[in-house]
Amino acid sequence: MYAFNPDEQTYIVYNPPRAAIREKMEAGIYRLNVNPMTGTISFARQDMFELPSRVYGNTVERAQRVLQTFHSRPLCNTGLLLIGDAGSGKSLLAKLLCNTFVKEVPDGVVIIPDAPYTGSLLENILNDIKQPCTFFVDEFEKLYDQDKQNKLLTTMDGGAVTGKLFIQTANDIRKVNSHMLDRPSRIFYRYDFAGLDSEFIREYAEENLNDKGEVTSLLTLASQVPNFSMDILKSLIEESNRYGEPIMDAAVHLNLTLPRTRRNYETWHLSRLVIDGLDLTSKYETKRIYESLVRLDDEELCLNPLPVPKKPKPENGEAEAPAPVNAEPEVPTLPTILVNCSRSAIKSADDERVVFRAIMNDSGRTFDVETVWRKGYGADKVAVNKLMDDGQRLASFLEHMRHAA
Known part of the structure; x- marks a missing residue:
C-alpha cells in the first residue's frame, strides 16, 4: 500500500499516509530512498531513459531475450550482469531493457537504489511490491562493496524474494564478487563488452559514414584499437565525413592509441x-x-x-550434384x-x-x-x-x- 504525493511524484510506503491510499504504483522508473532517520521508504518517479533514435547491433535482440526468459520463470529471480568499459554498450542495453520493461510489461516498475540496500530491509521492500519489478544498479561495483555484494547475492538466490529481474552493470570485473561469476543459478545472463561488436559498428557506419567503401577499414581498425567505444566510433566517422578522407587518415589525428602510427x-x-x-x-x-x-x-x-575453388566429390559413385542456382562462379x-x-x-x-x-x-x-x-x-x-x-x-x-x- 502506498501514499502518493502528486506534487513530488513520489510514492511512500503506507506508514500511515495522509493522502489517498494506492495498492500499486503506476508503471515507470523509480529511485528508491530510505530515510535513515525516520525509516521512511519512498519511490521518486523519474523520466524514462533517453535512448538514441536507432539502436544498432544485437542490443534489441538481447533485451527481448532477457524479457522472454523473465516471463518464463515466474517463480525464480532472473539476473543479468553486464561487464565492460564505459561507452561499450552495456548501459545502452540495460537502459533499453528498463524502458521496454515499463512499456511492455503490465504495471512494470523499475527500481533504482540510491544506496547499497541489502538484507531484510531490501527483501521487505521488494516483497511489498506486488507488481512486476526490475531492480537495476548501474556501475554496481561502485555502489556495493564486496561485503554488500555477498548480502545482495543472498537476496537474489531466491530464498526470500522471487519473480524479480535484477540488472547490474560493472566496469571492472575484478571488483565483482567471484561468487556472482559462472553461476547461472544466481545470475542467469552475463554479457561481456570488450568494445562495440562488429555488427553494431557496421550498421552504424552504413547509415552515417559518407564513404561506404571505408566500412571494412573501420571494422579492421576497431578490432585493433583497445576499448573501441561509441565515442571513438562517432568521432572517427565525424572526422572522416568532415574532410572526405579515409578512416585511417582520420584516425591519425584523433586522440587514439593506434597499433602503428602514420609515420611508421x-x-x-x-x-x-x-x-x-x-x-x-x-x-x-x-x-x-x-x-x-x-x-x-x-x-x-x-x-x-x-x-x-574445389567441388565436393560425390560419394559412393553417385552422380555429381548440380551447382546451386545462386552459386558464385x-x-x-x-x-x-x-x-x-x-x-x-x-x-x-x-x-x-x-x-x-x-x-x-x-x-x-x-x-x-x-x-x-x-x-x-x-x-x-x-x-x-x-x-x-x-x-x-x-x-x-x-x-x-x-x-x-
Whole structure:
C-alpha cells in the first residue's frame, strides 16, 4: 500500500499516509530512498531513459531475450550482469531493457537504489511490491562493496524474494564478487563488452559514414584499437565525413592509441583500374576474397596465382550434384603476371597514378593498364585485408581480359 504525493511524484510506503491510499504504483522508473532517520521508504518517479533514435547491433535482440526468459520463470529471480568499459554498450542495453520493461510489461516498475540496500530491509521492500519489478544498479561495483555484494547475492538466490529481474552493470570485473561469476543459478545472463561488436559498428557506419567503401577499414581498425567505444566510433566517422578522407587518415589525428602510427607504416590500395581504355573499377568486383597478394614496388607489379575453388566429390559413385542456382562462379587459376611499370607523377599526397603494359605469361598478349592507388595507414591486418581485396579485384579484371582476347 502506498501514499502518493502528486506534487513530488513520489510514492511512500503506507506508514500511515495522509493522502489517498494506492495498492500499486503506476508503471515507470523509480529511485528508491530510505530515510535513515525516520525509516521512511519512498519511490521518486523519474523520466524514462533517453535512448538514441536507432539502436544498432544485437542490443534489441538481447533485451527481448532477457524479457522472454523473465516471463518464463515466474517463480525464480532472473539476473543479468553486464561487464565492460564505459561507452561499450552495456548501459545502452540495460537502459533499453528498463524502458521496454515499463512499456511492455503490465504495471512494470523499475527500481533504482540510491544506496547499497541489502538484507531484510531490501527483501521487505521488494516483497511489498506486488507488481512486476526490475531492480537495476548501474556501475554496481561502485555502489556495493564486496561485503554488500555477498548480502545482495543472498537476496537474489531466491530464498526470500522471487519473480524479480535484477540488472547490474560493472566496469571492472575484478571488483565483482567471484561468487556472482559462472553461476547461472544466481545470475542467469552475463554479457561481456570488450568494445562495440562488429555488427553494431557496421550498421552504424552504413547509415552515417559518407564513404561506404571505408566500412571494412573501420571494422579492421576497431578490432585493433583497445576499448573501441561509441565515442571513438562517432568521432572517427565525424572526422572522416568532415574532410572526405579515409578512416585511417582520420584516425591519425584523433586522440587514439593506434597499433602503428602514420609515420611508421603505410600501404596502398587500388581505387581505379582502366584496361585498354575500359574502366573496370567496379564492374567485375566480387564479394568472395581469395588468397592473393599484390605487391607494388618500383619496377613491377606481381600477382600470385589464385586457387581454384574445389567441388565436393560425390560419394559412393553417385552422380555429381548440380551447382546451386545462386552459386558464385568459379575463378580459374591465373598464371603469375609480370608487369613492367612506368609511374606517372603523383597526383596528390595520397593518390598515385601508375600506367604499365601487362604481359600474360601463357599467351604473350599485352594490354595497357592504368591504375590509381590510394595511400592508407594502419596495422598489418589492415594492409593484408586491402591487398587481398585488391588482388582479387585485379585478378578478376585480368582474367576477363584474357577470355575476351
